[in-house]
Amino acid sequence: MEKMYKSKDRSRSETEKLRELSFREKIEYIWSYYNYYIIGGIIAVIVIVSVTYSCATRKDVVLSVAWSVGFLEQEEIDYLRDMLNERIVDNPSKETSEVSLFLSSGNDPTAEMAYINKLVAMLAAGAIDIFIVDMDTLISHSVSEFIKPMDIIIDIIRASDPDLYEIISNETIITVFGHEEDYQRPELTGIRLTDTPLMKELGYDIVVDTFFCMAISTQNYEKIAETLKLFFGRHANE
Numbered sequence: 001m002e003k004m005y006k007s008k009d010r011s012r013s014e015t016e017k018l019r020e021l022s023f024r025e026k027i028e029y030i031w032s033y034y035n036y037y038i039i040g041g042i043i044a045v046i047v048i049v050s051v052t053y054s055c056a057t058r059k060d061v062v063l064s065v066a067w068s069v070g071f072l073e074q075e076e077i078d079y080l081r082d083m084l085n086e087r088i089v090d091n092p093s094k095e096t097s098e099v100s101l102f103l104s105s106g107n108d109p110t111a112e113m114a115y116i117n118k119l120v121a122m123l124a125a126g127a128i129d130i131f132i133v134d135m136d137t138l139i140s141h142s143v144s145e146f147i148k149p150m151d152i153i154i155d156i157i158r159a160s161d162p163d164l165y166e167i168i169s170n171e172t173i174i175t176v177f178g179h180e181e182d183y184q185r186p187e188l189t190g191i192r193l194t195d196t197p198l199m200k201e202l203g204y205d206i207v208v209d210t211f212f213c214m215a216i217s218t219q220n221y222e223k224i225a226e227t228l229k230l231f232f233g234r235h236a237n238e
Contacts, residue, residue: 059096062089063223064127066102066215069134070206077101080202088226102128104137119146128215129224132193134208135173142175142189147213149177149187156225164232173211189213197233 063084067077077099084097104115122128123146131137131147141147154172158165173190190211193199199210212231214224 059094061098062095063097063129063220063227065097065099065130065132065227066122066128067099067132068102068104068137069132069208069210070204071103072101072204076202076204083198083202084227084230087230088223102131123215123217126217126219129218129220130227131213131215133190133211133213135211138173138190138211138213139175141213142177142187143179143184145177145179145216147189148216149189150191150214151188152221153214153225153228154188156221157229160225161229161234164229164234167232168228191228193231196231198231 065080065084067080081097081099084099085092089095089097102119104112131141133141138147150172154165154168157168168191171192172188173192174186175189176184177187177189178184190213193210193212194206199206212228218224
């Protein structure tokens with residue numbers, strides 16, 4: 001009980017002291033004793049406002065493309081992303097596509113291990129839907145099971161656009177799928193894009209054949225099918 005009385009007495013003393021001070025002196029007094037609390041409170045408010053704003057304005061990524069053939073400038077990556085947003089994304093005010101440059105690190109073992117670790121982590125998180133690759137990468141990803149057979153996508157296109165299905169059927173690529181030798185099998189894992197209308201429209205300086213394939217962890221089949229159609233000159237609304 002004695003401690004409680006002392007606390008009350010101290011509170012009254014602080015209150016009386018503040019009453020005797022001028023407005024400026026009150027500000028200086030409060031700041032000298034409570035500046036850490038005030039600064040902490042301001043920082044907390046800024047963080048809360050920032051997080052709230054980010055959550056309110058952040059767009060959902062509805063399609064993620066990993067470009068793994070030839071180096072692209074940021075402007076070229078942005079151009080493809082903007083095209084996908086215009087022609088594939090249903091609600092651009094709340095949704096977006098994502099295009100990222102995702103190239104192997106070459107002959108540097110340390111950098112290559114970092115590349116593989118990043119790739120595996122992104123696939124585990126479902127952060128990649130589509131790979132655009134060269135033939136060597138297509139074969140490597142197929143054996144490593146970083147991509148998966150595209151039969152579902154082909155079936156969607158056959159049902160929705162039989163004429164396009166006939167065209168795409170002539171561009172399919174069969175590779176050995178699976179990393180365990182006893183269970184390896186031939187699968188349709190890629191679609192050749194090299195001469196497609198969209199590749200010509202993009203105008204990228206790619207000197208090797210380019211292929212479209214699907215990430216092993218994706219379930220985003222409709223958007224993937226729409227994107228493949230787009231490469232062959234069909235818009236989502238057609």
